[in-house]
Amino acid sequence: MTEIDFFKKASEEAERNRHLVQQDPYRLKYHLMPPVGLLNDPNGLIQFNGVYHVFYQWNPFDTAHGAKYWGHYTSRDLVHWKEEPVALAPDQWYDRNGCYSGSAIEYEGKLYLFYTGNVKTEDGRRETYQCLAVSEDGIHFAKKGPVLELPERYTAHFRDPKVWEKDGHFYMVVGAQTPNQEGAAVLFASKDLYHWEEQGKIAGASMNGLEDFGYMWECPDLFELDGQEILLVSPQGLEPSGFEYHNLFQSGYFAGKLDYEKAIFKHGSFVELDRGFDFYAPQTFKDDSGRRILYGWMGMTDEDESSQPTVPYRWIHALTMPRVLEMINGRLIQKPVKELKKLRKDKMELQNMEISGESLQLDGLSGKTAELMLESLKNVRGMFKIDFRNEASLTYNPDQKEIQLQRRNVKTGMQESRTCKISSLSELHVFMDQSSLEIFINGGEEVFTARYFPDPEDETIFFSGDAGFSVSMWNLEDK
Ligand code: FRU
Missing domain, CATH: 2.60.120.560 (Exo-inulinase; domain 1)
Structure with a gap:
């Protein structure tokens, strides 16, 4: 199939099911959902040329996980959204089992998407490629292929690049697993967004007093808030402890200070971001007004999704509302964006x-x-x-x-x-x-x-x- 065929099949699937999906009494009224099929992580959050873009992990063809596409919504006010054509489809050798999660950055007037190309080989191995796609209009993306191969010292559970710019340099943090099955966050740097060099592991087990802290860290994000660096991560494999870590996987943050030169992140303890049942893989972006805005997946990985009552209507999961982050007395505070008052x-x-x-x-x-x-x-x-x-x-x-x-x-x-x-x-x-x-x-x-x-x-x-x-x-x- 050509790229066009992939796009066409996804949009035909959405059209074919639109009526059925709309019949669902559990269909949400003001949250972002997949037009059909399964949604998971928010991806590529950005305000580009004044327009808010939210991409998301999307399996258009099933209410289960599979070869992911990047679905796409745009908005001028974070309240009213337009469904855009598919942004990325798993149509290349390096992403054929899924265009997995990633992020967006603007550079010289263009929109750059970084994502993980997920490949499962015939003999059952996993391969991972950190890939780039570039757009002039924010709607159509030209894939540039892998820009970062799997470094030694990590398993193929290496994914979800988050890219940002600081003082004229580009940085990327990737979620990783070490060969002895420990989750980690790894920092890379680049001058041109195409060539990346490893700076080092900035967080993980045996660093900053962390003992065992899960077998894999997914969807990292790193940003500055109120003079500190915040590292968001979604660790897999934490055992419940007291009131903490009762969901299958967790999402939370470490606050501290990152020395970019030495790639050393001194941070405090992990704090869960949400206390409910359905919250995972959050990501943030800074909008034109300077706010740090977060979206999470309002869902959780589940081997068997079939018991969700929305499945007979051929869709499953949603994103959270957009929330503004602030640091107050050393605590990360989340508030619904004020635009929601329009509703x-x-x-x-x-x-x-x-x-x-x-x-x-x-x-x-x-x-x-x-x-x-x-x-x-x-x-x-x-x-x-x-x-x-x-x-x-x-x-x-x-x-x-x-x-x-x-x-x-x-x-x-x-x-x-x-x-x-x-x-x-x-x-x-x-x-x-x-x-x-x-x-x-x-x-x-x-x-x-x-x-x-x-x-x-x-x-x-x-x-x-x-x-x-x-x-x-x-x-x-x-x-
Ligand atoms: C988190 C995650 C990511 C991956 C994506 C695949 O929910 O597992 O690590 O990139 O979902 O859809």
């Missing part, structure tokens, strides 16, 4: 509520696709709980200083929970979409992200416990 309609407001007791519905507070803001939370005694559509609930326990999200696991039918510690609770900012929840605690100090699949007709929100608060709610359907 707000029909404001409801209840000031100085005092509740006491079991399962109350508050006047006018119900919905499936809505934003809920609880402020001035005070006098929480015993516990305080919000039930979302009889399918998920958030509980705060002021004595233990713990906050917990519970939901029904669609595969097992059993309740499951994720918990984290907070020092107190003053604000809850909840974004509900047809089958997702993103809950920002205390102005984004902690975030819980989850998909959930309530009865599509159920719009109830129940409050219970003893507490005082003011609440605002908006409908977010963008009709």
